[in-house]
Amino acid sequence: MAKKILVIDDDPVIVKYIITLLNDNGYETMTASNGIEGCEVLKKVKPDLITLDLQMHEEWGTNFYRKISKNEEFKDIPVIVISGLAGRHLSIKDAVAYLPKPFDPDKLLGILKRTIG
Numbered sequence: 001m002a003k004k005i006l007v008i009d010d011d012p013v014i015v016k017y018i019i020t021l022l023n024d025n026g027y028e029t030m031t032a033s034n035g036i037e038g039c040e041v042l043k044k045v046k047p048d049l050i051t052l053d054l055q056m057h058e059e060w061g062t063n064f065y066r067k068i069s070k071n072e073e074f075k076d077i078p079v080i081v082i083s084g085l086a087g088r089h090l091s092i093k094d095a096v097a098y099l100p101k102p103f104d105p106d107k108l109l110g111i112l113k114r115t116i117g
Contacts, residue, residue, distance in 0.1 A: 002026055003117060004027070004028045004029075004030065004047040004048050004049075005028070005029050005050070005051065005116075006030050006031070006047040006049075006050045007029055007031045007032075008035065008038040008053060008056070008061065009082070010033045010034055010058075014101070019031060021105050021108070021109070025112075027112070030045060033056070033058075034056045034057055034059045034064075035056065035058070035060065035061060036059045038052075038064050039068075046073070048077070048078075049080065049112065049115060050068075051081075052064065052081050052092075052095075053081075054085050055084070061083070062092060079094070079095045079096060080095065080096050080097045080099065080108070080112075080115075081098045081099070083098070097115075
């Protein structure tokens, strides 16, 4: 059974790139364009991992992360921050990793394999 990854980012080009990369490497993906949509997806499907942009319309990634980290059902889902904001990764101290945009796809795949297989 493929591991499920929720990709949360408001840039459709980045989302398409990430889901293509993940699908091509055997992962199942679902997407959300902001933290509000991300919470809706979480209610339907509990992913094995989340990739999270920080700066998005509607709700920033940091707000989304605060919400899920307080929820017993979701607080243990690993999060990889993928963001163009330098230094903002410090606001999510428990993230598994931080990748600045543009990111190295092999680095992302390596982190995924170490984190969820």
